[in-house]
Amino acid sequence: MKNIDFSKLTRPNIHSLTPYEAKELPCKVRLAANESPYCLDITPDKKVLRKLNRYPDPDGKELKKTIAKNFKITPDNILLGNGSDEIIYYLITTFGGHVLYPVPTFSMYGIISQAIGEKHIGISLDNNFDLDLNKMLSAIKKYRPKLVFLSSPNNPTGNCFSADRILKIIETSKGIVVVDEAYQPFSSEKGFLPMLKDYKNLAILRTLSKIGFASLRVGFLIADKGLINEVNKVRLPFNLNALSQSMALEAFRDKKAIHTQIKTLVSERERLSKELSGMKEVRPYPSEANFILFRANNADLVYQKLIRQGVLVRNLSNSIKNSLRVTIGTPEENNFFIKALRKSVGGKE
Numbered sequence: 003m004k005n006i007d008f009s010k011l012t013r014p015n016i017h018s019l020t021p022y023e024a025k026e027l028p029c030k031v032r033l034a035a036n037e038s039p040y041c042l043d044i045t046p047d048k049k050v051l052r053k054l055n056r057y058p059d060p061d062g063k064e065l066k067k068t069i070a071k072n073f074k075i076t077p078d079n080i081l082l083g084n085g086s087d088e089i090i091y092y093l094i095t096t097f098g099g100h101v102l103y104p105v106p107t108f109s110m111y112g113i114i115s116q117a118i119g120e121k122h123i124g125i126s127l128d129n130n131f132d133l134d135l136n137k138m139l140s141a142i143k144k145y146r147p148k149l150v151f152l153s154s155p156n157n158p159t160g161n162c163f164s165a166d167r168i169l170k171i172i173e174t175s176k177g178i179v180v181v182d183e184a185y186q187p188f189s190s191e192k193g194f195l196p197m198l199k200d201y202k203n204l205a206i207l208r209t210l211s212k213i214g215f216a217s218l219r220v221g222f223l224i225a226d227k228g229l230i231n232e233v234n235k236v237r238l239p240f241n242l243n244a245l246s247q248s249m250a251l252e253a254f255r256d257k258k259a260i261h262t263q264i265k266t267l268v269s270e271r272e273r274l275s276k277e278l279s280g281m282k283e284v285r286p287y288p289s290e291a292n293f294i295l296f297r298a299n300n301a302d303l304v305y306q307k308l309i310r311q312g313v314l315v316r317n318l319s320n321s322i323k324n325s326l327r328v329t330i331g332t333p334e335e336n337n338f339f340i341k342a343l344r345k346s347v348g349g350k351e
């Protein structure tokens with residue numbers, strides 16, 4: 003049989019991409035993907051299981067109604083996605099480039115732009131990991147981006163961007179500004195939902211992935227209904243499966259339990275921050291999310307030593323020198339991590 007080099011057939015913009023690597027190293031304590039360490043005990047509605055032969059509701063009507071009630075908006079302000087990743091894909095497919103975002107930030111804004119073949123620009127954050135307003139505004143003037151993505155709290159730095167800088171960007175931009183609030187539930191700031199009524203070009207991304215339901219793949223976009231209507235033109239008809247729709251409804255019924263878990267994680271984050279601050283070999287950055295970014299000398303080596311002790315964190319040294327990101331786990335997992343880190347930076351194991 004003839005050999006085929008498939009990479010010769012791919013579009014040129016795909017050549018520089020590599021498959022997204024979600025590390026599946028067998029570690030006892032997994033603190034690398036910003037998942038919740040808690041799993042709520044919910045089951046799908048039996049009625050759903052008796053209708054697996056039928057396509058799911060293409061509009062996710064029930065789920066949208068529930069989300070609308072929770073966020074005090076209307077269902078036509080919502081677009082559901084198979085994770086917010088899919089919505090990022092849809093937004094860039096719908097509006098195209100230029101796509102603008104600060105760096106370092108969530109990698110998918112750039113990766114998806116590249117995959118679709120749209121121009122994308124990353125603008126460095128300032129020394130406090132806040133938006134460099136002058137640079138952002140001049141990039142907006144120069145490139146007139148159709149889309150600006152601002153993850154706040156930002157992954158992987160953990161901080162919220164200054165609200166007044168975000169507002170200035172929304173006010174200046176003729177395109178759409180997407181505030182990605184994947185980590186908003188862990189933040190002490192109030193977020194941008196209240197601003198929706200004042201700015202038509204503001205869109206907000208939310209997800210269930212970081213608050214206990216990563217495997218369901220449920221994300222949603224909240225925006226003006228005119229904007230939602232445009233993105234709906236490219237949405238695949240049955241993008242959110244019936245099990246996920248049903249389970250997400252169950253999740254919203256368990257709001258109180260989720261809220262309690264979030265409170266525990268926030269207090270664990272503060273405890274972990276203090277512990278890290280007390281270690282002379284590392285330097286943690288303030289966080290409003292369910293993870294902490296920290297600096298450590300020889301981060302690559304520390305990362306490997308942690309793995310050998312059964313702890314997986316995220317090595318970010320490629321984008322931020324000598325930096326690792328640890329997701330907040332259960333109190334036991336966090337203790338295990340701290341112990342392992344002490345051994346790793348202390349030269350022992």
Ligand SMILES: *Cc1c(COP(=O)(O)O)cnc(C)c1O
Nearest residue numbers: 085086087108157184209211221
């Ligand atoms: C994790 C993450 C997402 C992806 O969420 P899914 O809903 O699981 O696709 C989106 N944005 C940011 C900033 C994230 O960190």
